[in-house]
Amino acid sequence: MSGDDLVEARMRFIYTLRSRGVTDARVLQSMERIDRRDFVTGVFAERAYEDTPLPIACGQTISQPSVVALMTEALQVGPRDKVLEVGTGSGYQAAILSQLARRVYTVERYRTLAQGARAVFERLGLANITAMVSDGSHGLPDQAPFDRIIVTAAAEDPPGPLLAQLRIGGIMVVPVGQSDTVQTLIRVTRQESGYEYEELRAVRFVPLVEGIGQ
Numbered sequence: 299m300s301g302d303d304l305v306e307a308r309m310r311f312i313y314t315l316r317s318r319g320v321t322d323a324r325v326l327q328s329m330e331r332i333d334r335r336d337f338v339t340g341v342f343a344e345r346a347y348e349d350t351p352l353p354i355a356c357g358q359t360i361s362q363p364s365v366v367a368l369m370t371e372a373l374q375v376g377p378r379d380k381v382l383e384v385g386t387g388s389g390y391q392a393a394i395l396s397q398l399a400r401r402v403y404t405v406e407r408y409r410t411l412a413q414g415a416r417a418v419f420e421r422l423g424l425a426n427i428t429a430m431v432s433d434g435s436h437g438l439p440d441q442a443p444f445d446r447i448i449v450t451a452a453a454e455d456p457p458g459p460l461l462a463q464l465r466i467g468g469i470m471v472v473p474v475g476q477s478d479t480v481q482t483l484i485r486v487t488r489q490e491s492g493y494e495y496e497e498l499r500a501v502r503f504v505p506l507v508e509g510i511g512q
């Protein structure tokens with residue numbers, strides 16, 4: 299793509315997000331600043347601005363941009379927040395969050411993906427992201443509690459350790475349901491008295507898998 303084509307493709311990208319119902323100006327600004335092309339490699343780089351999930355290494359996928367935007371919007375991230383993301387994948391969602399939060403911890407079960415994402419964060423100077431290899435279904439007890447938690451892989455139920463690591467007043471966004479089918483994106487808000495659950499929309503994610511990948 300030539301320079302002009304790139305500028306136009308990125309403008310259309312933001313326009314598509316708006317047309318899919320994304321209204322939060324801070325989220326749109328963050329998605330304008332972070333270039334999805336930096337997170338898609340090889341033959342798929344050409345398709346970085348399409349509103350579609352794309353394959354990445356280890357048989358995983360970078361999520362559909364409008365879903366990234368809507369999940370980020372639902373998370374209501376503030377500039378003082380400490381955020382945990384489970385499922386680093388390409389690192390794209392973490393990069394978007396890095397523009398909105400004070401600090402982002404992101405965990406991935408595949409070392410290859412975590413290393414790849416870390417390299418991109420470094421190249422882009424996204425210094426407030428810490429990427430680690432671990433089974434995110436256990437959360438990150440050493441860094442808890444979190445103001446916000448986002449899970450970008452589908453679990454049958456919101457994992458108990460993640461619920462426990464959410465600060466009172468905190469919000470978690472997580473796709474739930476059987477893998478391989480359509481799942482429901484839910485938002486959990488932790489209150490003094492317990493957890494409040496809201497169903498947001500239908501989504502489709504790769505499954506949350508236990509243990510570290512090979």
Ligand code: SAH
Nearest residue numbers: 360385387388390391406407434450506507
């Ligand atoms: N947020 C990513 C997309 C993630 S795809 C992006 O912006 O590109 C889901 C990712 O979750 C995959 O990379 C998968 O390996 C990872 N994953 C699945 N189960 C996990 C677990 N238990 N702990 C950490 N990562 C997990």
